[in-house]
Amino acid sequence: xxxxxxxxxxxxxxxxxxxxxxxxxxxxxxxxxxxxxxxxxxxxxxxxxxxxxxxxxxxxxxxxxxxxxxxxxxxxxxxxxxxxxxxxxxxxxxxxxxxxxxxxxxxxxxxxxxxxxxxxxxxxxxxxxxxxxxxxxxxxxxxxxxxxxxxxxxxxxxxxxxxxxxxxxxxxxxxxxxxxxxxxxxxxxxxxxxxxxxxxxxxxxxxxxxxxxxxxxxxxxxxxxxxxxxxxxxxxxxxxxxxxxxxxxxxxxxxxxxxxxxxxxxxxxxxxxxxxxxxxxxxxxxxxxxxxxxxxxxxxxxxxxxxxxxxxxxxxxxxxxxxxxxxxxxxxxxxxxxxxxxxxxxxxxxxxxxxxxxxxxxxxxxxxxxxxxxxxxxxxxxxxxxxxxxxxxxxxxxxxxxxxxxxxxxxxxxxxxxxxxxxx
Amino acid sequence: xxxxxxxxxxxxxxxxxxxxxxxxxxxxxxxxxxxxxxxxxxxxxxxxxxxxxxxxxxxxxxxxxxxxxxxxxxxxxxxxxxxxxxxxxxxxxxxxxxxxxxxxxxxxxxxxxxxxxxxxxxxxxxxxxxxxxxxxxxxxxxxxxxxxxxxxxxxxxxxxxxxxxxxxxxxxxxxxxxxxxxxxxxxxxxxxxxxxxxxxxxxxxxxxxxxxxxxxxxxxxxxxxxxxxxxxxxxxxxxxxxxxxxxxxxxxxxxxxxxxxxxxxxxxxxxxxxxxxxxxxxxxxxxxxxxxxxxxxxxxxxxxxxxxxxxxxxxxxxxxxxxxxxxxxxxxxxxxxxxxxxxxxxxxxxxxxxxxxxxxxxxxxxxxxxxxxxxxxxxxxxxxxxxxxxxxxxxxxxxxxxxxxxxxxxxxxxxxxxxxxxxxxxxxxxxxxxxxxxxxxxxxxxxxxxxxxxxxxxxxxxxxxxxxxxxxxxxxxxxxxxxxxxxxxxxxxxxxxx
Numbered sequence: 001x002x003x004x005x006x007x008x009x010x011x012x013x014x015x016x017x018x019x020x021x022x023x024x025x026x027x028x029x030x031x032x033x034x035x036x037x038x039x040x041x042x043x044x045x046x047x048x049x050x051x052x053x054x055x056x057x058x059x060x061x062x063x064x065x066x067x068x069x070x071x072x073x074x075x076x077x078x079x080x081x082x083x084x085x086x087x088x089x090x091x092x093x094x095x096x097x098x099x100x101x102x103x104x105x106x107x108x109x110x111x112x113x114x115x116x117x118x119x120x121x122x123x124x125x126x127x128x129x130x131x132x133x134x135x136x137x138x139x140x141x142x143x144x145x146x147x148x149x150x151x152x153x154x155x156x157x158x159x160x161x162x163x164x165x166x167x168x169x170x171x172x173x174x175x176x177x178x179x180x181x182x183x184x185x186x187x188x189x190x191x192x193x194x195x196x197x198x199x200x201x202x203x204x205x206x207x208x209x210x211x212x213x214x215x216x217x218x219x220x221x222x223x224x225x226x227x228x229x230x231x232x233x234x235x236x237x238x239x240x241x242x243x244x245x246x247x248x249x250x251x252x253x254x255x256x257x258x259x260x261x262x263x264x265x266x267x268x269x270x271x272x273x274x275x276x277x278x279x280x281x282x283x284x285x286x287x288x289x290x291x292x293x294x295x296x297x298x299x300x301x302x303x304x305x306x307x308x309x310x311x312x313x314x315x316x317x318x319x320x321x322x323x324x325x326x327x328x329x330x331x332x333x334x335x336x337x338x339x340x341x342x343x344x345x346x347x348x349x350x351x352x353x354x355x356x357x358x359x360x361x362x363x364x365x366x367x368x369x370x371x372x373x374x375x376x377x378x379x380x381x382x383x384x385x386x387x388x389x390x391x392x393x394x395x396x397x398x399x400x401x402x403x404x405x406x407x408x409x410x411x412x413x414x415x416x417x418x419x420x421x422x423x424x
Numbered sequence: 425x426x427x428x429x430x431x432x433x434x435x436x437x438x439x440x441x442x443x444x445x446x447x448x449x450x451x452x453x454x455x456x457x458x459x460x461x462x463x464x465x466x467x468x469x470x471x472x473x474x475x476x477x478x479x480x481x482x483x484x485x486x487x488x489x490x491x492x493x494x495x496x497x498x499x500x501x502x503x504x505x506x507x508x509x510x511x512x513x514x515x516x517x518x519x520x521x522x523x524x525x526x527x528x529x530x531x532x533x534x535x536x537x538x539x540x541x542x543x544x545x546x547x548x549x550x551x552x553x554x555x556x557x558x559x560x561x562x563x564x565x566x567x568x569x570x571x572x573x574x575x576x577x578x579x580x581x582x583x584x585x586x587x588x589x590x591x592x593x594x595x596x597x598x599x600x601x602x603x604x605x606x607x608x609x610x611x612x613x614x615x616x617x618x619x620x621x622x623x624x625x626x627x628x629x630x631x632x633x634x635x636x637x638x639x640x641x642x643x644x645x646x647x648x649x650x651x652x653x654x655x656x657x658x659x660x661x662x663x664x665x666x667x668x669x670x671x672x673x674x675x676x677x678x679x680x681x682x683x684x685x686x687x688x689x690x691x692x693x694x695x696x697x698x699x700x701x702x703x704x705x706x707x708x709x710x711x712x713x714x715x716x717x718x719x720x721x722x723x724x725x726x727x728x729x730x731x732x733x734x735x736x737x738x739x740x741x742x743x744x745x746x747x748x749x750x751x752x753x754x755x756x757x758x759x760x761x762x763x764x765x766x767x768x769x770x771x772x773x774x775x776x777x778x779x780x781x782x783x784x785x786x787x788x789x790x791x792x793x794x795x796x797x798x799x800x801x802x803x804x805x806x807x808x809x810x811x812x813x814x815x816x817x818x819x820x821x822x823x824x825x826x827x828x829x830x831x832x833x834x835x836x837x838x839x840x841x842x843x844x845x846x847x848x849x850x851x852x853x854x855x856x857x858x859x860x861x862x863x864x865x866x867x868x869x870x871x872x873x874x875x876x877x878x879x880x881x882x883x884x885x886x887x888x889x890x891x892x893x894x895x896x897x898x899x900x901x902x903x904x905x906x907x908x909x910x911x912x913x914x915x916x917x918x919x920x921x922x
Contacts, residue, residue, distance in 0.1 A: 002444045002461035002539065003517070004437060007470065008524055014473040015493045022490030025585070051498070061488055062593050062888035064855055070880035072819040075844040077747060078738020079815040079831055087825040088817070115494035116501060 023121065027128075029054040030117075034125040038275075038412045046274060049119035053112035127279050130419040132287075134370040134399065135247050135338050146241040157236025166235035174233060179223045186219045249338040249370075250288040251280055252324050253306065256345035258295040258315035261377075268377045268408060269344040270307055275415050276342055277303070290327060294320035296350075300327065317349045317385060318356040325364050334368030341365065341372040342418075347383045354384040358392060366396055373418045374402040428719045433527035440465075440522075443532050446717055447540060450708050455784050456544040459558060460517040463539060467524050472496050474511050474521055481513055482565040484572040484679070486588050512538035514546040514690070516558035529725045532718070536708040541701025548792045549696070551689035561686060567613050568679040575672050587673050590892035591659060591680035596854055598659030598681035599688045621671035654858040654873065658893075659684070661859045667868060668898035677896070692795045692850055699753015700791055703761075706730060706754070736812060747847075755808045756799070760787055763805065770806055796848035804841045806832075816843045821879075855882055857903070869900035876907040882915070890917040 023030060033052040041048075082088075117125070153166055193212050196204055253273050257266065280287045291306035292298055295313030298320040324341065332339060349357070366372060374389050376382065386402070393400050403414045429446065430439050444463065451458065466474070476493035477483035513519040520538040522531055546552050576584045591598070655661045662669075663677040690697070713723045736751040737743040763771045764783035772779045778786050790803060815831040816839060830836035830843065846852050860873040870893075874882060882905060894901045894917040905913040 002441075002448065002463055004440055004444070004463045005465070006437070007464045007466045007521075010466075010470065014470070015476045015489060017485045018476060018487065018490035019493055020490065021485055021487035021581075021585070022494060024581075025487045059491060060885070060888075061589070062885035062892070063596060064594075064857060064886055064889050065883040066853075066855055067881045067883035069821045070876070071821070071878035072880065073816060073829070073843045073846065073878075074819065075747070075814055075816045075840060075847055076739035077736050077812045077814055078740065078744075079813040080738070080740075082815055082828045082831060084828060084831055084833070084836060086828040088828065089825055090819075113491070113495065115498040 026054060026059060027125075029058055031125050031128065034117075034122060035412045035416075038126060039409050046271070046278070049117045049122040051114055051116055052122075053114040056113045059113055123278065123282055126275075127283060129421050130279060130283070130416065131421045132249060132251075132280075132284060132338070132340060132371070132419065133422060135249060147244050148239045148241055151238040151240035154236050154238040155234070157238065161237045161239065163235045163237050167229070167233050170235060171229045171233035174230065175226055175228070178226050182219050182223050186216065186223070189216050189219070247338055248286070248288075248336060249284060249340065250290060250332050251276070252290045252292060252327075252339070252341040253277070254292045254294065254298075254320045254324065254341065254343040255306065256295070256315060256317070256320075256343075256348075257293050257312055258348065259312050260315060260348040261312075261346050265346050265377050268405060268411060269375075271408065271411050272344055272375060272405070272415065273342070274307070275411065279415075279419070288332075290324075292320050292323055292327075294323070298323040315345075315348050315350055316353050317345060318353050318360055321357055321360040321365060325360060328365075328368065338370045339368055340370055343372070343374045345374075345376060345385070346378045347376045347380075347385050349383065349385045354388045357385065358388045361392055361400075362395070366392075366399055369399055372400050374400075375405050375414060375418075376402065377405045379406055428722075429717050430528050431719055431721075433529065433725075435526070435528040435531050437465075439528060440531055440535070443528075444535055444539065446712065447532070447536050447708055450711055451540040451544070451704070454704075454707070455788065456540055456704065457547055458518065458540060458543040459515075459547050461539040461543060462517040462519045463535065464519060464521050465524055466521050468500070471511070471521065471523050472500065480565055480683075481515075481519060481562065482569050484569045484588075485576075486592075487585065488592065510534040510538045512542045514542075514552060514556060514558055514686075515561050518543040518546060518558070527725070529722050530729065532712075532722075533705055533709065533726055533729065536705035537701045540708065541704040542697060544704075545693075545697050545700045545791060548788070549689070549693060549795075550793055551693055551795055555689050556686050564613065564682065568683070571614075571617070571675065571679065575676065579672065584676065586895065587676045588680065590895045591677055593889045593892040594658055594662075594896075595680060595684045597857060598657060598677075598684040600657055600660070600685060617675055621675065649860075650862045650864050651859060654860050656856075656858045657681075658857070658859055658872070662896045665862070666897050669896065689795075692797070692848075695749040695753040695756075695796045695848065696791065696794065696799050697753070698749045699755075699757045702730075702734060702750050702754040703757035703787075706758075738813075752808075752812070755811060756803055756805075757787065757790075759805050759808050760790060760803055762807075768807075774805060775803075797845045797850075800848060801841060801845040804844065806837045809837055809840055814840050814844065816840050852877060855880075860904075867900060868898075869902060870897045872901070872903045874903060874905040876905055876912065879907060879912075881905060881913060886915055887917070890915050893917065 030052060033054050037050070037052055038046060153163060189212055193209075193216065196209050196212065253276065255269050255273060261269070277289065280289060289303070291301050291303060293301055293306060293309075293311070294315075294317070295311070296316045296319065300323065301309070320343070328334065328339060361372070376386055382404075389400075389402050393402055401418055403417060405411060405414055429442055440463065444461070448461075472493060474481070475496050476489045483489060510523070511521045518539065520534070520543075522534055526534065546558060552558075572584060572588075651661065651665075659677050659681045663674045663681065666674075669677075709718070709723070709726050712718045713720075734748070734751045734754050736748045737745075760778070761783045763775055763779055764781050764786050767775075767779035790799065794802060809832045813832055816829055816836070818827045818829045820827070830839035832840065856875045856877060857872055858875070859870065861871045863869045863871075872893075882903075886903070890901050890903060901917045903915040904911045
């Protein structure tokens with residue numbers, strides 16, 4: 001007799017927990033593989049999941065087996081030319097004998113272990129351990145977010161929230177309270193009854209005896225009439241809504257698109273901002289992002305234009321900072337908003353403009369900013385802007401950071417450096 | 425000619441039921457004795473899940489299963505490999521998984537192969553009858569899974585993972601080769617586990633009692649060794665005697681040990697088991713065709729897949745990866761039938777007792793009473809050796825070249841047969857390692873001996889395994905490779921537990 005069962009509708013990810021265990025255990029190696037992958041990928045599929053490889057030797061599960069050497073006999077199929085007594089030279093590069101398929105266990109020649117991460121997992125690894133620094137200004141922003149918390153016990157509520165233990169306890173109390181006097185009487189009567197029954201039937205006071213029996217029956221009836229559970233007993237868990245203070249944050253992305261930025265440099269800048277953009281989108285859903293691009297004049301643009309438009313010209317960095325300041329004044333009051341800035345440039349700037357930049361930054365922007373990061377993408381000597389920014393960095397080490405990027409390979413490490421979680 | 429059971433490749437549940445019924449009747453006609461079948465249709469994702477838990481329907485969680493899953497998923501999604509058509513579990517009822525992607529022909533093949541072939545092997549073979557208990561394994565796995573997840577809650581995932589890692593490294597040395605465990609149910613197991621935990625802890629402490637003794641110094645040499653006899657079941661030894669383990673850790677060792685024991689017969693009967701199942705799907709499906717239950721198209725599709733299953737690439741082919749157990753097993757099983765039905769002169773000389781006998785009975789006898797090693801030694805015929813063009817080589821590190829010491833000719837048959845059988849002897853394949861001594865009164869170090877076979881040394885991962893052993897034992901661990909009375913090589917693990 002056979003039973004045929006359709007299991008296809010059962011949960012299919014029975015092993016998901018094992019998968020998670022694996023990812024947890026090899027977190028470091030995978031993170032490294034992911035960061036390599038980020039650097040190699042083209043801009044468009046930087047956020048896709050995909051193949052990652054980690055060194056096979058790290059995840060090997062050792063068992064005891066025979067090594068090479070000694071006396072081995074082996075039977076093989078498909079003889080074509082050998083006769084008994086023939087001698088064959090040992091194959092070069094690792095003898096195939098003995099271990100039989102164990103060759104891969106022996107150190108070097110081992111392949112990497114490749115597997116596929118989903119997009120979700122990939123991004124998790126990519127942005128693991130990163131955060132926006134100094135995210136502190138929080139405030140009650142009105143209606144958006146509540147969290148429900150338990151607020152004790154109430155006498156009214158919906159049936160789903162009934163607190164069984166409390167309800168039964170209070171029913172029990174009520175029953176005890178209402179029947180207390182009667183029970184005491186009952187006890188006394190029972191004692192009297194027992195006394196009476198000790199006396200032989202002939203000598204017993206039969207009238208009293210009958211009376212006692214009747215009284216007992218009456219009391220028991222009235223005790224049993226007390227309801228076991230009354231609506232009055234029902235207790236409910238009370239849930240109350242608490243408004244949650246929320247931090248509002250805005251990130252200004254400032255990119256230099258002037259003529260001095262060649263295609264490769266722009267590409268690097270874009271990659272950096274794409275990482276930043278993905279990071280914010282993923283980990284800080286409600287963060288607003290303002291895109292500013294500048295050459296001699298700055299302009300606020302939308303995401304699409306920021307990443308794809310091909311405008312170009314000379315360079316005046318302060319124009320972008322000025323615009324940023326105007327936008328802050330207009331829309332993002334520093335009292336309410338956590339303000340962040342990220343600027344990317346090749347360091348090329350118009351003559352005395354660097355000093356103007358410093359003034360704007362130091363006087364206007366930095367006091368209201370949580371964090372401002374500057375990356376310079378260049379293979380050449382640093383110019384005026386870098387040294388100006390360096391001096392600002394020394395003044396404001398907590399809120400101002402600058403990093404230097406030479407090639408594509410630096411982007412992700414620098415990104416991590418700028419936003420890594422600081423242990424308080 | 426009757427109407428065939430089906431003519432298209434689409435399957436449905438009614439068809440599977442019909443086919444199973446017909447196959448079941450045929451199997452009974454051929455004298456196959458089986459557990460009841462539980463056929464489960466699953467999707468390819470579920471098949472990958474099943475893969476990753478080494479074929480156990482319920483497994484505890486461990487990263488190595490996740491690793492397996494990731495790599496299967498990766499290769500499957502990139503089209504580098506197909507999934508097995510079926511997985512069958514040695515339980516009662518016998519659970520077989522069919523994939524929904526299979527065609528009706530493949531489903532029929534799989535039912536014949538798994539539900540009647542493997543199933544009757546599980547029920548009949550002496551190793552499975554002695555060592556595993558089909559009716560309680562699922563219960564036990566449920567117990568193990570719950571126990572381990574409870575440990576994880578209580579002691580943390582990492583602590584449990586460490587113990588499991590170490591146990592897995594020694595899994596092949598967690599098997600009783602001679603003593604038969606007797607089956608108990610999950611509830612019983614749980615009740616006993618509590619008793620055991622208490623008892624063990626006392627027992628262990630007793631061994632390590634450190635009451636000072638006068639004049640203990642000169643007894644050092646004469647003191648009896650502990651254990652008095654060398655122990656081959658290392659995990660068992662650790663479970664019972666390791667000084668520092670807590671009782672839950674002992675129980676985890678026990679779980680791994682039990683599961684290793686459950687798989688032990690499978691490791692020893694691969695050729696026979698696959699050969700038997702392949703032989704029967706081949707026989708049953710041809711019978712179906714002969715009786716008109718299936719079409720010619722069916723038999724063509726079936727033969728195509730059957731042929732690729734039993735293909736044996738030659739030793740110099742890029743696809744060669746050892747002897748294909750399906751090929752060898754199928755060739756031998758079919759050959760036994762041939763010897764019974766149409767014996768040649770050669771067969772009468774080599775197999776006087778089975779030539780011309782009833783083939784069904786002879787096959788049943790062979791299936792029930794042998795394991796791979798003894799099966800080959802007993803039944804490998806010159807014809808099979810010729811057909812597979814087997815030859816045997818000797819790789820001796822004292823000689824400069826590899827020597828061919830036997831080929832498929834009159835002089836070589838016996839030698840070939842012995843060598844091939846030796847290749848399936850687990851005792852030869854796995855290094856023979858035994859617990860030799862514990863320094864009970866000294867530094868509590870544990871000494872193991874590796875008894876060398878044919879001078880073969882231990883592999884590179886041995887130091888890694890010793891670290892795991894060290895974790896379970898808690899004190900220094902020494903392993904000596906012994907050839908005769910000489911110690912050829914020694915491994916030590918003396919780090920202190922972190």
